Amino acid sequence: MERRYVTVVAEITSQGDLFPLKLRFDDGSEFTINRRLQAPQRNIAKDGSTDWRFSCLVDNRPVTLFYDAASHRWSIESSLLSGGLQE
Template sequence: MEIVKVYVDVTAEFSKEGVLTPKSFIWKDGSVYEIQRVKDMRRAASMKAGGVGIRYTCVVDGRESYLFYEDNNLWFVEGKTGA
């Protein structure tokens, strides 16, 4: 299976300092996933799916995953084709 960008809707908040923090995202099947914690935030490329932006290392359902915020103001996660 190929790794691709899966664009998702994200609920996020801006702090008064201007920091953007994702809180949850909606998967393509409509499931809502709460982000328990953001462990890291840095500018980085998705080595698996391509693309670059702000990479958030998030804890979702107790597992670490990446959520990317691209320069075009879209959010994506790395997903497998057919998933």
């Protein structure tokens, strides 16, 4: 799975919970994250990465965002881009 790094605007609550609010691509296009579908899950991938997985609705479509706490970077599966999220 190839990932593309993106900018995410997020809110951190006083309890330390992280809520992604907006997704922004390098070309400047932005999408509102309608809601987080479940609490973040730790994603241990075959390549050994331990990103946090956020299941969300973006433009009312299910999308999984990945957050790498070590580098403070967000990514999205590039296959979603061909599915119409960014055209």
